[in-house]
Amino acid sequence: TGSRNMFGYFLRNSTRYFFVPTEGPVVLFEYPQSYHVSMVLDTIDEARPSKLVWSSVSGRDDETAGPFADEITELLKKHGGGSMKLGLDRCSHLQALALEKRGCDVKDCQGEILAVRAVKTPEEVKCLLASMAGAEAAVAAVREAIKLGVSENELFAIMYGEVIRQGGEFIETRLLTSGQRTNPWFNEASGRKIRPGELLALDTDTIGCYGYYSDFSRTFRCGPGRPTPYQKSLYRMAHDQVQHNISIVKPGMAFREIAEKAWKIPDRFVDQRYTSVMHGVGMHGETPFIAHAMDYETYGRDGIIVPGMVVSVESYIGEKGGREGVKLEDEILITETGTELLSRFPYEDEFLDK
Numbered sequence: 382t383g384s385r386n387m388f389g390y391f392l393r394n395s396t397r398y399f400f401v402p403t404e405g406p407v408v409l410f411e412y413p414q415s416y417h418v419s420m421v422l423d424t425i426d427e428a429r430p431s432k433l434v435w436s437s438v439s440g441r442d443d444e445t446a447g448p449f450a451d452e453i454t455e456l457l458k459k460h461g462g463g464s465m466k467l468g469l470d471r472c473s474h475l476q477a478l479a480l481e482k483r484g485c486d487v488k489d490c491q492g493e494i495l496a497v498r499a500v501k502t503p504e505e506v507k508c509l510l511a512s513m514a515g516a517e518a519a520v521a522a523v524r525e526a527i528k529l530g531v532s533e534n535e536l537f538a539i540m541y542g543e544v545i546r547q548g549g550e551f552i553e554t555r556l557l558t559s560g561q562r563t564n565p566w567f568n569e570a571s572g573r574k575i576r577p578g579e580l581l582a583l584d585t586d587t588i589g590c591y592g593y594y595s596d597f598s599r600t601f602r603c604g605p606g607r608p609t610p611y612q613k614s615l616y617r618m619a620h621d622q623v624q625h626n627i628s629i630v631k632p633g634m635a636f637r638e639i640a641e642k643a644w645k646i647p648d649r650f651v652d653q654r655y656t657s658v659m660h661g662v663g664m665h666g667e668t669p670f671i672a673h674a675m676d677y678e679t680y681g682r683d684g685i686i687v688p689g690m691v692v693s694v695e696s697y698i699g700e701k702g703g704r705e706g707v708k709l710e711d712e713i714l715i716t717e718t719g720t721e722l723l724s725r726f727p728y729e730d731e732f733l734d735k
Contacts, residue, residue, distance in 0.1 A: 552587050
């Protein structure tokens with residue numbers, strides 16, 4: 382809907398919710414006294430006071446579940462077209478039980494929602510491009526601010542601040558690290574200060590403009606001087622992995638086929654491979670999730686790549702016990718004939734001998 386209100390508060394208090402029928406009015410159950418925040422939007426037909434305000438922080442879920450279920454059941458009877466089937470995206474078990482007690486046929490609908498969200502409309506692609514522009518501006522600000530003695534936290538603050546300045550929502554992770562903290566991946570930004578000649582790697586993981594995700598990664602180097610041969614080797618392999626895996630993606634391919642044709646990771650980097658070959662992007666990281674061939678029996682999912690999907694193609698290259706690692710990633714749109722690059726932030730020529 383494009384509705385935003387007290388984001389951080391509602392992350393920990395699930396008291397703001399929507400009723401969305403297949404046909405009929407979209408009803409927002411809003412924090413009291415703040416209807417004006419969302420009623421300016423064409424995507425919302427009606428706003429009502431939430432029946433769950435404060436319940437999750439005052440231990441009253443059992444008391445508020447009944448009034449919540451009464452109102453949702455009333456709406457379902459009025460706008461459900463004769464069906465009492467009700468899909469729940471996120472809901473406490475007490476609320477679900479109360480709905481069932483009132484005759485609702487409660488189903489978990491997250492799978493259906495994710496399947497629909499996997500294929501983007503042209504309007505959604507515009508939102509993704511707007512989000513990407515903001516994320517790229519944030520990464521450019523980080524690149525410009527890299528200097529001896531600046532801390533990871535200071536650079537992360539610059540990135541986050543630029544995301545907000547560009548109209549974005551928030552950053553899901555704190556994946557901005559330097560030097561030995563780039564290996565292994567998934568360390569978070571810290572107070573560590575950057576030293577001469579070190580790598581700095583980041584992943585945007587940004588919920589940007591209009592609530593859409595931007596997900597690409599880049600690795601930079603703090604001067605003076607030029608990258609070492611080892612740093613260039615890591616970067617070249619990560620770059621090759623991303624470019625190869627983008628090149629094989631075609632509409633109609635099975636997820637497993639992509640996994641099998643993906644760039645072969647050299648043995649010494651296998652232990653610390655990234656968690657996927659590529660993954661879907663939309664309102665956050667989502668379906669499809671394409672596992673490495675070696676992980677397919679554990680994490681793999683069946684499916685077909687179709688036009689309108691958006692995926693981020695991943696690489697992390699760093700040896701177990703090594704001093705540094707390189708993280709690269711690009712976001713692409715699947716088209717009728719192939720792919721279109723959505724993340725256009727340049728690579729570092731000094732690593733690629735250009």
